Amino acid sequence: MAVTFALPRPTARNGVPRALRRPVTIVALCILALLIIAAIAAPLLTPFNPVSNELADAFQLPSGKHWLGTDEFGRDLLARIIYGGRVSLVGVAEAVAVYLALGLTAGIIAGYVGGVFESIVVWIADVAFALPQIIVVLTILAIFANDSSAAMLALGLLGAPGLAVFVRGATKTVRAEPYISAARVSGLRTAQILIRHILPRIASPVIVQVALFAGTALLFQTGLDFLGLGTQPPAPSWGAMVSDGANYIGKDTWMVMPAGIVIVLAIVSFNLIGDALQDLRGDRVSASAVSVGAAIPGTGALTEQHIPGTISPERAAAPVSPSAVLSVRDLCIGTDSAPIVRNATFSLEPGECLGIVGESGCGKTMTALAIIGLLPEGVRTTSGSVLFRGTELQGASEREYGAVRGSGIAMISQEPAASLDPSFTVGDQIVEVIRRHSRLSRAAARAESLSLLAQVRLPDPAGVARRFPHQLSGGMAQRVLIAIALAGKPAVLIADEPTTALDVTVQAEILELLRSLRTEMGLAVVLVSHDWGVIADSCDSALVMYAGQVVEEAPIDAVFTRPRHPYSYALMESNPQRAAETRSILPSVPGSVPPVGQWPVGCHFAARCAFATDACREAPIALDLVADQHWTRCIHPTAVPSPALPSPTTVSEG
Amino acid sequence: MLRALLRRLLLSIPLLFVVSILTFVLTGLTPGDPAHTILGTNATPAAIAAINKTLGLDKPIWVQYWHWLTGLVHGDLGKSIFSSEPVTTILANSLPITLTLIIGAVIVSVLVGIPIGVASAQRSKSSGQLIDAFSLVGYAIPPFFLGLLLTLLFADTLGWLPPSGWVDPGEDFGGWLLSIVLPVLTLAIPGAAIVARQTRQGMLEVLSRDFIRSLRARGLSGRSIVYRHALRNSLGNVVTLLGLYVVGMLLGTTLVETVFAMQGLGSIAVVATNQHDLPVLEGAALYFTIVVIVAFAIVDVTRAALNPKLRTR
Ligand code: SF4
Numbered sequence: 005m006a007v008t009f010a011l012p013r014p015t016a017r018n019g020v021p022r023a024l025r026r027p028v029t030i031v032a033l034c035i036l037a038l039l040i041i042a043a044i045a046a047p048l049l050t051p052f053n054p055v056s057n058e059l060a061d062a063f064q065l066p067s068g069k070h071w072l073g074t075d076e077f078g079r080d081l082l083a084r085i086i087y088g089g090r091v092s093l094v095g096v097a098e099a100v101a102v103y104l105a106l107g108l109t110a111g112i113i114a115g116y117v118g119g120v121f122e123s124i125v126v127w128i129a130d131v132a133f134a135l136p137q138i139i140v141v142l143t144i145l146a147i148f149a150n151d152s153s154a155a156m157l158a159l160g161l162l163g164a165p166g167l168a169v170f171v172r173g174a175t176k177t178v179r180a181e182p183y184i185s186a187a188r189v190s191g192l193r194t195a196q197i198l199i200r201h202i203l204p205r206i207a208s209p210v211i212v213q214v215a216l217f218a219g220t221a222l223l224f225q226t227g228l229d230f231l232g233l234g235t236q237p238p239a240p241s242w243g244a245m246v247s248d249g250a251n252y253i254g255k256d257t258w259m260v261m262p263a264g265i266v267i268v269l270a271i272v273s274f275n276l277i278g279d280a281l282q283d284l285r286g287d288r289v290s291a292s293a294v295s296v297g298a299a300i301p302g303t304g305a306l307t308e309q310h311i312p313g314t315i316s317p318e319r320a321a322a323p324v325s326p327s328a329v330l331s332v333r334d335l336c337i338g339t340d341s342a343p344i345v346r347n348a349t350f351s352l353e354p355g356e357c358l359g360i361v362g363e364s365g366c367g368k369t370m371t372a373l374a375i376i377g378l379l380p381e382g383v384r385t386t387s388g389s390v391l392f393r394g395t396e397l398q399g400a401s402e403r404e405y406g407a408v409r410g411s412g413i414a415m416i417s418q419e420p421a422a423s424l425d426p427s428f429t430v431g432d433q434i435v436e437v438i439r440r441h442s443r444l445s446r447a448a449a450r451a452e453s454l455s456l457l458a459q460v461r462l463p464d465p466a467g468v469a470r471r472f473p474h475q476l477s478g479g480m481a482q483r484v485l486i487a488i489a490l491a492g493k494p495a496v497l498i499a500d501e502p503t504t505a506l507d508v509t510v511q512a513e514i515l516e517l518l519r520s521l522r523t524e525m526g527l528a529v530v531l532v533s534h535d536w537g538v539i540a541d542s543c544d545s546a547l548v549m550y551a552g553q554v555v556e557e558a559p560i561d562a563v564f565t566r567p568r569h570p571y572s573y574a575l576m577e578s579n580p581q582r583a584a585e586t587r588s589i590l591p592s593v594p595g596s597v598p599p600v601g602q603w604p605v606g607c608h609f610a611a612r613c614a615f616a617t618d619a620c621r622e623a624p625i626a627l628d629l630v631a632d633q634h635w636t637r638c639i640h641p642t643a644v645p646s647p648a649l650p651s652p653t654t655v656s657e658g
Numbered sequence: 659m660l661r662a663l664l665r666r667l668l669l670s671i672p673l674l675f676v677v678s679i680l681t682f683v684l685t686g687l688t689p690g691d692p693a694h695t696i697l698g699t700n701a702t703p704a705a706i707a708a709i710n711k712t713l714g715l716d717k718p719i720w721v722q723y724w725h726w727l728t729g730l731v732h733g734d735l736g737k738s739i740f741s742s743e744p745v746t747t748i749l750a751n752s753l754p755i756t757l758t759l760i761i762g763a764v765i766v767s768v769l770v771g772i773p774i775g776v777a778s779a780q781r782s783k784s785s786g787q788l789i790d791a792f793s794l795v796g797y798a799i800p801p802f803f804l805g806l807l808l809t810l811l812f813a814d815t816l817g818w819l820p821p822s823g824w825v826d827p828g829e830d831f832g833g834w835l836l837s838i839v840l841p842v843l844t845l846a847i848p849g850a851a852i853v854a855r856q857t858r859q860g861m862l863e864v865l866s867r868d869f870i871r872s873l874r875a876r877g878l879s880g881r882s883i884v885y886r887h888a889l890r891n892s893l894g895n896v897v898t899l900l901g902l903y904v905v906g907m908l909l910g911t912t913l914v915e916t917v918f919a920m921q922g923l924g925s926i927a928v929v930a931t932n933q934h935d936l937p938v939l940e941g942a943a944l945y946f947t948i949v950v951i952v953a954f955a956i957v958d959v960t961r962a963a964l965n966p967k968l969r970t971r
Contacts, residue, residue, distance in 0.1 A: 134673050134954060136946040138909040139927060139939075143681045146931040146939055223800055227913050230802045231928050243802075250806050250917070257810060264803035271798035279794070378871055402880065410877030423872040427890045427966060436886075437876045472966040485872075492877060 029280040032273035043089035054087040084240035095225035102160025111171025129165035152234040174206040215278035335388035342601035359539035362549035414489035418501040420481035424473035431469030441492035479510035551608035558634040568636035736937035745941040755922035762842035767849030775857025796848035805917040822919040860892030901957035
């Protein structure tokens with residue numbers, strides 16, 4: 005009655021995974037293969053009998069006859085190693101067999117079926133984990149004297165619960181995937197699902213565990229033989245050979261080496277294979293976690309960053325306002341392979357609030373980070389200038405930046421909770437910043453920290469100061485971050501999406517707080533947001549960015565009453581309020597931002613623009629002055645209609 | 659913190675029972691052995707029966723276990739079958755040796771491993787590969803072999819240190835210090851390597867987190883960020899690793915004590931195994947288990963002290 009429909013099978017791997025092709029891994033595999041083959045084919049490989057004494061040949065160094073020398077009875081060391089491998093490798097195989105059979109079975113059932121069985125497995129593992137294995141193995145050996153197999157089977161038994169818990173976890177993860185439920189619905193029997201669908205998926209992590217356990221088992225096996233508890237003389241075994249050699253170490257230093265080195269090589273090989281498989285899994289994880297720089301697809305060598313003609317002569321020549329506290333000119337940011345931001349220019353007067361608007365991936369955050377020199381690894385400023393109170397920051401050393409960060413320019417970011425060190429109290433973290441930027445005593449800094457917490461309108465500052473970050477709500481955390489940002493008495497605050505992670509009511513409170521801090525302290529603010537509503541609410545002027553370029557810059561009223569760039573207009577029309585509530589990014593601007601490295605030659609927005617003409621696609625578009633203080637990077641600025649959006653003042657009241 | 663400790667101790671009670679019952683059941687399987695050990699292999703059945711009666715081995719296993727448990731409550735673990743010495747006396751002499759080795763190895767691993775890990779986290783990838791290679795080999799060298807190599811170098815060749823033997827610190831402190839250098843080093847070399855590796859990986863992980871950028875944006879010095887913030891947040895996993903290291907070291911100390919001819923818990927247990935001296939072995943099992951429990955309790959408390967999420971809600 006089984007309904008048949010195609011089940012997606014685990015994707016087959018193309019050939020041998022890369023981590024397994026690394027030279028060290030191959031060497032490790034070869035060493036193990038060699039040891040195993042040698043142990044099996046021992047009589048074919050060596051003419052010597054490992055247990056027959058040739059006293060005349062005792063204590064020889066390696067020679068043509070005895071490649072690895074001889075021991076105190078004149079027995080050939082190579083022969084003893086080859087034959088000795090039998091005991092050691094069989095011992096490892098015994099332990100691994102029990103470990104794998106019990107651990108895998110129990111784990112996969114516990115993970116798939118769950119229930120009481122699962123609880124029992126977990127409990128047993130908890131106990132087994134803390135069980136001193138050596139003492140259990142010794143007890144076994146006290147009863148079954150010199151029975152190496154009994155000891156190794158016991159070791160496998162002791163290790164199995166650990167594997168079971170591991171397998172249980174892996175199984176649960178796979179079980180949750182849709183194709184497993186599809187398999188269940190299709191009427192496959194549980195056993196079939198376990199063997200055909202779950203087992204192949206968890207095989208590779210399980211092999212990692214087995215490889216590492218095999219290393220431990222070999223350590224145990226040789227250790228027991230070394231202690232004289234396993235293989236008895238004159239039978240050869242690696243552990244006993246080391247102990248033999250130890251007895252004569254004063255007389256013959258060499259004798260202990262071959263067996264010792266073989267043990268090390270074998271254990272290293274087991275671990276290397278385990279590591280390689282682990283890296284194989286790690287690669288996938290880290291591939292997604294690499295820094296922006298590496299993740300950006302390359303477009304060949306980065307040619308010139310500054311594209312001549314993308315800025316009109318007037319804009320480039322516009323004098324730096326002498327009163328500006330922050331002035332960014334012609335800033336270009338990029339990786340080695342692609343530009344991320346081109347020719348960003350803007351300035352900020354004391355107490356002013358400048359909004360930087362745009363969808364994600366337009367370069368807003370990179371611009372903000374570039375100002376205080378905190379670009380992620382692989383990304384750097386390629387040209388341009390950042391003047392803070394007339395001092396050039398572009399190219400500044402860490403030390404020079406240290407003098408500006410926190411005390412000149414402060415920053416708060418999108419995820420308040422992730423911006424605090426989880427190990428320290430709020431109070432400690434503020435005090436640290438205060439003391440970094442002033443000469444206050446610890447007590448005075450503590451008092452100051454409380455007044456800062458009060459200044460950001462946190463009720464019960466003393467109570468908050470004692471809390472740890474995980475004990476704060478999102479809104480409280482953002483207030484704390486603002487307090488920390490104020491601790492160095494900065495002139496400029498860069499707020500990167502400060503409210504995106506917060507509830508709507510909390511958002512409004514935080515924006516209100518920022519507004520009042522500006523008036524109280526004359527703080528200039530750069531507010532980065534994807535939300536026109538937030539910008540309209542707080543800013544004096546706006547800078548619109550699209551695909552790495554400033555596309556429009558104007559006083560806030562001007563841009564709202566008469567946007568001159570189709571992108572600004574499209575963003576406004578896309579109902580930012582709703583987008584903010586659902587936290588989606590502007591669902592109604594059709595199309596998406598071209599990824600870094602794939603920008604068109606002409607207008608970056610052309611592909612999504614309703615007013616695009618052939619002229620737009622031909623050559624780079626310059627940023628031009630179209631009205632007083634109103635700049636746009638569009639050759640059809642007059643085509644842009646006025647939005648049906650409430651004016652900024654009504655937005656702020658709403 | 660108290661809760662973590664209580665939880666750990668509650669988990670430990672079943673563990674103690676499991677270990678003691680396990681050793682008892684296993685030893686109960688071969689009731690003839692102690693008598694044979696004492697009388698030799700060609701003893702008459704009557705003599706064996708007599709010995710079994712004096713040792714209480716003629717009684718059912720659970721009665722023997724009960725006797726052992728009640729003895730335990732009174733601090734009595736029975737007598738060695740071999741030497742008739744009380745087990746507690748034998749173990750009391752050997753416990754300090756084993757603890758010295760374990761604690762010494764942990765201290766050296768931490769003092770060496772953490773600074774290396776921190777330093778390498780701030781440097782190039784190649785220093786990380788060096789640490790990886792060291793910990794790979796450190797992990798793979800059996801302690802008995804490493805111990806021999808160190809003895810060969812520092813005792814036999816250079817003559818700086820005694821090759822073996824335990825010196826009572828009460829009698830000769832300097833001699834004691836010299837006598838433990840090699841065994842502690844044998845255990846600590848792999849320990850330092852894995853601690854360095856864990857520290858490096860932990861530091862790199864923490865340094866890539868968001869809050870590190872925020873700390874930099876506040877103008878804090880690199881020194882404060884690395885040593886105060888990143889290190890503090892990496893230590894939790896290092897402590898967990900040290901707990902596992904201590905458990906793993908029980909095999910290590912057993913081997914090292916044998917190599918360096920010290921009468922620690924491990925070598926006592928090995929001798930007892932050879933002699934079928936089950937009361938001593940049972941006592942050693944109990945002590946080993948307690949060492950593990952205490953180690954885990956210390957790990958739990960330290961982790962709670964380092965991580966506010968574990969001690970506050
Ligand atoms: S330049 Fe052309 S394509 Fe670009 S925004 Fe203006 S009208 Fe649209």
